[in-house]
Amino acid sequence: SYELTQPPSVSVSPGQTASITCSGDKLGDKYASWYQQRPGQSPVLVIYQDTKRPSGIPERFSGSNSGNTATLTISGTQAVDEAEYYCQAWDSSTVIFGGGTKLTVL
Amino acid sequence: QVQLQESGPGLVKPSQTLSLTCTVSGGSISSGDYYWSWIRQPPGKGLEWIGYIYYSGSTYYNPSLKSRVTISVDTSKNQFSLKLSSVTAADTAVYYCARVVGGGLDYWGQGTLVTVSS
Numbered sequence: 001s002y003e004l005t006q007p008p009s010v011s012v013s014p015g016q017t018a019s020i021t022c023s024g025d026k027l028g029d030k031y032a033s034w035y036q037q038r039p040g041q042s043p044v045l046v047i048y049q050d051t052k053r054p055s056g057i058p059e060r061f062s063g064s065n066s067g068n069t070a071t072l073t074i075s076g077t078q079a080v081d082e083a084e085y086y087c088q089a090w091d092s093s094t095v096i097f098g099g100g101t102k103l104t105v106l
Numbered sequence: 107q108v109q110l111q112e113s114g115p116g117l118v119k120p121s122q123t124l125s126l127t128c129t130v131s132g133g134s135i136s137s138g139d140y141y142w143s144w145i146r147q148p149p150g151k152g153l154e155w156i157g158y159i160y161y162s163g164s165t166y167y168n169p170s171l172k173s174r175v176t177i178s179v180d181t182s183k184n185q186f187s188l189k190l191s192s193v194t195a196a197d198t199a200v201y202y203c204a205r206v207v208g209g210g211l212d213y214w215g216q217g218t219l220v221t222v223s224s
Contacts, residue, residue: 025199042215042217044214045210045212049209054210086152097154
C-alpha cells in the first residue's frame with residue numbers, strides 16, 4: 001500500500017522559514033495537499049493541488065512537489081502557525097495521509 | 107458558507123455497529139463537483155481516511171476497513187452516513203466528515219468523539 005512519510009517534528013524561530021517535507025514513491029506524479037490542525041480543532045486545508053492556496057489562507061503558506069517529495073513552506077513563521085501539519089495524496093482513488101509533523105515555533 | 111455537522115452516539119459497545127450522520131448545509135450534496143468523505147483520528151494520533159461517496163452513491167473505501175464500512179447518501183436530506191460494524195476499542199476516535207474537491211478536503215465538520223466501551 002502507498003505510504004507518505006513526514007518528519008515527526010520541525011522547529012523554527014519566529015519570522016524564519018519553516019519547511020515540512022512529505023515523501024512517497026513518485027509523489028511528484030500525484031497531487032499533494034496539506035492540512036493544519038491546531039489542538040482540539042478540525043484540520044484546515046492550507047495547500048491543494050501541490051501549490052494552490054484556498055481562499056483565506058495567508059500568502060506565507062506555499063507548496064511544491066517534485067520527484068518523491070512534497071514540501072510545505074511557511075515564510076515569516078508566526079506563533080499562530082504552531083500546529084500539526086498533515087500531507088495528503090491520492091493513490092488509486094484512495095486518500096492517503098502522512099503521519100503528521102508537529103511544528104514548534106520557538 | 108458550507109457547513110458540515112456530524113451526529114450520532116458518542117458511546118458504542120464492542121462488537122456493535124457505529125452509526126454516524128453528516129448533515130451538509132449551505133450547499134447541495136447533489137452537486138456533481140464534490141465527493142463526501144469520512145475521516146477519523148484516534149486520540150493523540152494521526153488522520154485515517156475511511157472512505158468517500160459521490161451523490162450518485164458510488165463509494166470508495168480504505169482497503170483496511172472495507173469489510174466493515176458502509177457509506178450511504180440521502181440527497182433528500184442533504185446528508186451522508188457512515189456505518190462501521192464489529193467495532194473494537196481500536197475504533198475509538200474523533201470522526202470527521204469532509205467535502206472533497208480538487209484533490210483536497212476543503213470543508214470539515216467539527217468532529218465527534220466515538221468511544222467503544224462496554
